[in-house]
Each structure stands twice: as C-alpha cells, then as structure tokens.
Amino acid sequence: MAQMLHRLLGHIKNVPTVYSALGLRDACRSLPQSIQLFQDISQEFSDDLHHIASLIGKVVDFEGSLAENRFTVLPNIDPEIDEKKRRLMGLPSFLTEVARKELENLDSRIPSCSVIYIPLIGFLLSIPRLPSMVEASDFEIEGLDFMFLSEEKLHYRSARTKELDALLGDLHCDIRDQETLLMYQLQCQVLARATVLTRVLDLASRLDVLLALASAARDYGYSRPCYSPRLLGVRIQNGRHPLMELCARTFVPNSAECGGDKGRVKVITGPNSSGKSIYLKQVGLITFMALVGSFVPAEEAEIGAVDAIFTRIHSCESISLGLSTFMIDLNQVAKAVNNATEQSLVLIDEFGKGTNTVDGLALLAAVLRHWLALGPTCPHIFVATNFLSLVQLQLLPQGPLVQYLTMETCEDGNDLVFFYQVCEGVANASHASHTAAQAGLPDKLIARGKEVSDLIRSGKSIKPVKELLKEKQMENCQILVDKFLKLDLEDPNLDLDIFMSQEVLPAATTIL
Incomplete structure (x- = not known):
C-alpha cells in the first residue's frame, strides 16, 4: 500500500496528471479512517477536484503546448480556431500554387520565387538576389514593393500577397490571441476552486513527507x-x-x-x-x-x-x-x-x-x-x-x-x-602532524612543524633551518659575485669607496 501511495504521489507534479490525486483519494478511502490524514484526504479530494481535472483535460492540448511552447487548445473547442488552424496547415501547398502564378509575371531573369507567411508581417514574395542587384536601387522591380533583404533573399509585397493579407489575415497571431482568451477563461474557472487545489497540495505534501520518513526508517534501521x-x-x-x-x-x-x-x-x-x-x-x-x-x-x-x-x-x-x-x-x-x-x-x-x-x-x-x-x-x-x-x-x-x-x-x-x-x-x-601527513604534506614540512611547536611549548627561541640558511648564503654570495663581475674598473666615474660601502658590505653581512 505504501508503494502504491508513493507511485500516486509521484504523478502529482503538474496539471496533466492531476487525475492521480483522485486515485490517491480512492486509495486512502480503503485505508483505516481512524488515521486523520487518510480521513482528510478522503473528504477533501472532492468532486470539485474531478471537475477541475476534467475541465482542463477537455480543453488543453498538452502535446501541442509542449511542441509550440505555449498554451494551445484541443480541436472542437472553438470552431473559429479550428478553421484558422486548418487554413494555416494548408498554407504550404496553397502558397506554392500562388508562387507559380507570381513567377509567370516576373522578369525572365528571375529563376524562381516563393510566397512565405511571417507572423505579424503577413504574406511576402521572396526571390533570390541576382548578381546584377548590387545597389539598393537595383532591388526595385516594377509592380512590387520592396520590403527587406535577408540571407540573399529579396522580399516584396505584390498585389497577390496584399490580397492574401486582406483575405486570410494574420492567422498565426489571430489563433494565439483567441487561445490566450480561452486560457484566461479556463484560468478563471480553475481559480474559482483554488481552495480545493491548495488543500489537495497541502494534504498530498504531508502524506509525501510521512511516506518518505517511513521509507527511510525501514531502509536504514531507524528506531x-x-x-x-x-x-x-x-x-x-x-x-x-x-x-x-x-x-x-x-x-x-x-x-x-x-x-x-x-x-x-x-x-x-x-x-x-x-x-x-x-x-x-x-x-x-x-x-x-x-x-x-x-x-x-x-x-x-x-x-x-x-x-x-x-x-x-x-x-x-x-x-x-x-x-x-x-x-x-x-x-x-x-x-x-x-x-x-x-x-x-x-x-x-x-x-x-x-x-x-x-x-x-x-x-x-x-x-x-x-x-x-x-x-x-x-x-x-x-x-x-x-x-x-x-x-x-x-x-x-x-x-x-x-x-x-x-x-x-x-x-x-x-x-x-x-x-x-x-x-x-x-x-x-x-596531533595536527598526523592529520597533516594524511593530507599529503611532505615529511620535511611536518617534521619542521613539530620542531617549531615543541620550541614554542618549551618557551625556547626558534632558530632558522640550517639547510635553508646555507642556501640563502649561497644565493647572496652569487649576487655579490655578479656585482663584482659587472664592475667596470676603467669607468672614470667609478668610486670604489662608495661601491664597497653601499654594495659589498651590506651583502657581506648577510653571508657572514
């Protein structure tokens, strides 16, 4: 029974699967009503919930909504929308025939053309750009109104495309506007029963939490x-x-x-x-x-x-x-x-x-x-x-x-x-040194750390590492040698006293 409840709860994620809430209600009605949560679910998951689920299921085209990434309705909800969708679906073959007739009236240099439909813009005649069309003035064609150039295609309005605009209108936008109006009407009807939905979500989430706690207690041996x-x-x-x-x-x-x-x-x-x-x-x-x-x-x-x-x-x-x-x-x-x-x-x-x-x-x-x-x-x-x-x-x-x-x-x-x-x-x-070793610090660093720690605890002074001191002395010696090698003894402006006092002696103190 717990697994069945888990499965039903897992389906209550969005509007298309709200029917699972009704299945959850039926399952809880078969369980002991002495448990308050089961009793609440049996009572609160009322016919209003069934009405909401049925209403949404009869109106919303979920597959179409996912495909177009917007709200769409099922067929037979609004005859006017159905007629406009039928026209929109038949446009490709119809526009092919219109393009064939348009090509007969165009200059023989134009090899092909097509009639396209762009939402918010309407119907346009599209022809390929000819090599002779270089300047903007070359785009002008008698009997056509130039609109724009896109991807080496010239787009025009013709008498036929204007006639299509007047006859068919902006089908895509008209359909979207009418479906948006239906969505608003559906939303108002659902919100009229919003209290039921809120209560359903509250009870379902409580049951989900309790089932999760029970499942963890069973699987991991809790007491x-x-x-x-x-x-x-x-x-x-x-x-x-x-x-x-x-x-x-x-x-x-x-x-x-x-x-x-x-x-x-x-x-x-x-x-x-x-x-x-x-x-x-x-x-x-x-x-x-x-x-x-x-x-x-x-x-x-x-x-x-x-x-x-x-x-x-x-x-x-x-x-x-x-x-x-x-x-x-x-x-x-x-x-x-x-x-x-x-x-x-x-x-x-x-x-x-x-x-x-x-x-x-x-x-x-x-x-x-x-x-x-x-x-x-x-x-x-x-x-x-x-x-x-x-x-x-x-x-x-x-x-x-x-x-x-x-x-x-x-x-x-x-x-x-x-x-x-x-x-x-x-x-x-x-035991910080043991932790440092586990972290992968070099043994040399760990040993030095222990040495310094012991010196601090005993109150003794911390002396520099002899190896490091020798390395530093050799480095300073090399610096001093380089200074002597760069010394130009033939330079008339050379003052050896200044060189010894300012360059050699300070470096020598770090070596001795």
Whole structure:
C-alpha cells in the first residue's frame, strides 16, 4: 500500500496528471479512517477536484503546448480556431500554387520565387538576389514593393500577397490571441476552486513527507523515539549520523545524554579528524528528527522538552553579507547566548578559531562561563574544541555542570589510530602532524612543524633551518659575485669607496 501511495504521489507534479490525486483519494478511502490524514484526504479530494481535472483535460492540448511552447487548445473547442488552424496547415501547398502564378509575371531573369507567411508581417514574395542587384536601387522591380533583404533573399509585397493579407489575415497571431482568451477563461474557472487545489497540495505534501520518513526508517534501521515531558534534555543510545553512516564503510555509533543538573556543559576535545564535529551534528540531527515526528538512527532515543536547537557549526560565507567568517560565527553564538533557555540544545564547534588564538580562547571561555553562571537553568551545551588550554589553564569553574569528553585514539608507532568513540577525559594533544601527513604534506614540512611547536611549548627561541640558511648564503654570495663581475674598473666615474660601502658590505653581512 505504501508503494502504491508513493507511485500516486509521484504523478502529482503538474496539471496533466492531476487525475492521480483522485486515485490517491480512492486509495486512502480503503485505508483505516481512524488515521486523520487518510480521513482528510478522503473528504477533501472532492468532486470539485474531478471537475477541475476534467475541465482542463477537455480543453488543453498538452502535446501541442509542449511542441509550440505555449498554451494551445484541443480541436472542437472553438470552431473559429479550428478553421484558422486548418487554413494555416494548408498554407504550404496553397502558397506554392500562388508562387507559380507570381513567377509567370516576373522578369525572365528571375529563376524562381516563393510566397512565405511571417507572423505579424503577413504574406511576402521572396526571390533570390541576382548578381546584377548590387545597389539598393537595383532591388526595385516594377509592380512590387520592396520590403527587406535577408540571407540573399529579396522580399516584396505584390498585389497577390496584399490580397492574401486582406483575405486570410494574420492567422498565426489571430489563433494565439483567441487561445490566450480561452486560457484566461479556463484560468478563471480553475481559480474559482483554488481552495480545493491548495488543500489537495497541502494534504498530498504531508502524506509525501510521512511516506518518505517511513521509507527511510525501514531502509536504514531507524528506531522510534520516546517523548518525555519530564526529561529536560535528550538521551540517545548508540546514535548514528544519518548521512555519514551511508557514506562511510563502517560507522561507530555513540551515545549522548544531557539532562538534570549534571553535565549540562559537555566539552569535547580530541585530535583533528577524530569525529568531534560528526558527533555534534548527529546529536542535533537525531533531536531534530525526533521533534518533527521521524524515527531516528539510534538504538534508543528519549527526547525531552527541547524548545530550540542553536548551532555554531558551519558558517555560510557570502560576499553579499559583507561579514567576515569570525563575525558570522559571533552572530551565531550571540543568538544562542541571547535566546537559549534551560530547555534549549546548543551545539558549538570550534568557536574562536577565526581570530587570534588568545582572543578566541578567551571568548569561548567567557561564553561558557556565562552559561555556567546560570546554574541549573543552563542550556544543554555540547562544545567541540581544539583549545586544550581551556582545560589545561582551568578556565572553566569546577563542578558537576561541566563534563569533559574526548574522542578515543591510540598511537601505534608513528601512526595515530582513530576509534571514533566518545569517552570521558581530555585530549593531551591535537596531533595536527598526523592529520597533516594524511593530507599529503611532505615529511620535511611536518617534521619542521613539530620542531617549531615543541620550541614554542618549551618557551625556547626558534632558530632558522640550517639547510635553508646555507642556501640563502649561497644565493647572496652569487649576487655579490655578479656585482663584482659587472664592475667596470676603467669607468672614470667609478668610486670604489662608495661601491664597497653601499654594495659589498651590506651583502657581506648577510653571508657572514
């Protein structure tokens, strides 16, 4: 039955297939009327809809409309339109005969001619341009009115073409005008029942959404969430990211729980590419899916009274906004700070990285401390960050409201193995060098980066690379040699003292 409903909904795309809506009504009438949506469809898809579909189907020529890229009507709707279309269809053979008669009256030098019909212009006599017709004055032919030259064809009005204009008129435009008038009349009759169409589209779209959610739940093994007004927060058992699990070969599920007075602020640290962002997104997506009435990608899920979901995960940059990436991030966080309640879910990923490290860390700590100061009325917050100093410098107050989580990893020699599993604790390093190696950076650059990082942590000065220093010295030596080779000792204006003080000595200081 679900597949049949899907098929019928798939046909409700445009006017020619509006009859599928009637089939959808008949299918829903055979289903349990205790379900409100089926009952509404059975009642709202009334005879008015059948009348609209029948009226449109009897008037509109859909194949002709597609072929001409405009509105056309079926035969036997308007006898006058049918007669003009018959004349228009018979024009080619008729005009051939007219052209034959015209050729008999033309100069013998003209080998051929044709009579053509151009909408809005009318009937014209077309003859090929002769080699002798060079100047505009050469185009004049006795008994003909020259109109224009196009593609080496001369176009004229003759007595016969003027007679055709008076007898037949502008057939193409007349037909289009009359069909446009019929379209307007049909439009008025359909709009008189517009309420029915609007209601049909609303109910059909609702059914389409529910069928899509049901299909996804069946195909991907989603479970039915529970709603608990007594629970302030969410509880997810072995949740999965609904999109990531379809793209990855294997996906590691993770649980999440927030509620009560403990762990309302969860600070998640871990190496780059360890799964922090995916974890935040899956918590938000599962909560959102449950709130809109969908099954969720988790073994179990209990959703409490969540009144809003605020995120600082992805910044959509646009030149039209006139805002920097960091300003966009600040706007997102400011919206959460100003509007989040104790029933809100707040997801923050890498806030503060768009500015100076110290300033970014200070802003992140200030925002979290603001929420922690609210005590039990603090929102439910998940924060993923690479600012390990947030924990190492103890920038957040100690207490049950804060819970530290990390992504489990294991170092295997020089390799870092990701388990993508959330556990309690704090990461001891970002392992940026491992991520850089995975991205394909040369080992030489990675080793230098680790060296500089270690020097900064230990407070030691950073010395230049010896190999690079030698290369620079050789380059400066070559420059100095070139200057001596270009020196013209026979130049009477040469001042060796100036040359040594301004050219040689500055270059020598970079070598020694």
